[in-house]
Amino acid sequence: MILCLAGERACPPESSRGVEGYLELQSAVQHLSAEVFSDRYPWFNYDDLYNDGFDTERVNQDLDLVTRFGPLMTDPEIRAAADDAKSELEALLQEFEFETDEMRYEVIEDFFRSMFEQPIEDDLLGLSPNQLHDLLYTPFQAEEVIRFHPEHATPDQVPFLAMFKVLADEILQGNNKLTPKGNLPLTVVRAMHDALDTQRYFYGFDVYQPRLRSEEDSLPVHITRLLAQNSGLCRVQKGRLLLTRKSEAALEKQQWSKLYQPMIECLITKLNWGYLDGNPELQSIRLTSLFLMRFLKTRNDWVTTDQCVERLVATFPMMLEEADDSSGYDPESTLWHAFTHRIQMLLGLTGLIEYQHDYESESPLERIVLVSLKRTSLSDRFLEWVSPVKSNG
Secondary structure (H helix, E strand, C coil), X not given: CCCCCCCHHHCCCHHHCHHHHHHHHHXXXXXXXXXXXXXXXXXXXXCCCCCCCCCHHHHHHHHHXXXXXXXXXXXXXXXXXXXXXXXXXXXXXXXXXXXXXXXXXXXXXXXXXXXXXXXHHHHCCCCCHHHHHHHHHCHHHCCCCEXXXXXXXXXXXXXXXXXXXXXXXXXXXXXXXXXXXXXXXXXXXXXXXXXXXXXXXXXXXXXXXXXXXXXXXXXXXXXXXXXXXXXXXXXXXXXXXXECHHHHHHHHCCCCHHHHHHHHHHXXXXXXXXXXXXXXXXXXXXXXXXXXXXXXXXXXXXXXHHHHHHHHHHXXXXXXXXXXXXXXXXXXXXXXXXXXXXXXXXXXXXXXXXXXXXXCCCCCCCCEEEEEEEECHHHHHHEXXXXXXXXXX
16 A cells, blocks of 8 residues: 655645556556556646647656655655755665665655755855844844954945045034035035045946035935944034044044944944835845845855845845835845845945946946946955855855
8 A cells, every 4th residue: 555655735636546546657657658647647737748848758757756756756846856866865775674665755755854954054154043143133242153353444445434534524624514404515525425436436426427416416425424423423513513532532543443343333233224215115135234245255256136136035035025016126126126226335335345237238328237246355354254154166
């Protein structure tokens, strides 16, 4: 008697006459052909046995796997895995002497269970669930997972430090009266904008040169001012932007680490990244930013933003659920656009990533068709991963 050990879903449907049909299949497998199995093809959800596109060879291979390894093979995902692991599985089965089919199926089930558990660990990039939780929600207190070395950050490596240095000089010179909206004076905006190395930080400027009429015309300047205020390096008093004692002391001694650390903590844990594109519901892009840096650590070359998003969604499928399709895009496109925009603009300001664009033609005025990211040398020095990171080339 053949028993269906893999549960109800693995049993042959009634159209294949259940267990009786399975017994006939075992007998008929000696003469593999599409005709022989015509009564049992619904088992594999094939629409039309005699369709012109019907792959007889593949069907026979699938049926052969069921006969050799049991009803568990009726699951398409397990069957695909078995096709790649046949030799290993057969070698394992030869190590045992089975008194019953049930005992044999148990070993087969354990084999595939261990196979399918491994990618779950890989999805976390070597982190345990608790370590991942700490990385996402309390990264700057998670010394068991990651440690930070801001002493390696300098204005020539970090765009927002370069702009903050200019801002501090302007404040000390008295150019610190804010507009009624709370924005910086235009002369200060232009000076900070000019401090950007657009050969390295060129996002947006490769397509157009913004006409600077206010602070909000330059997002890098605007974000730098917000970070400076919200990280405790600046404060507003009577309509003027002032340096705090902490930032004054750090600037006087050129202790860039004491400026970089609070600004990057503010960016990763406090700043509303959705402010950039009107999708505040996509909070996971900010939340997973350090997990993204760990992923880039596993790669030695450029990684497209398509690959990055695919990698993140594999571990955090809820990111697609957050994506709002009201813009007319599907959730995947919405997530890709928001991710690509935010990562270049915000992580680009930290000096932890560099990026490159491929265009439809040689002109940068053409549509961007590919965006690629790579971690910088500062990233390798600033981020110390306590849990080892396995490189995948």
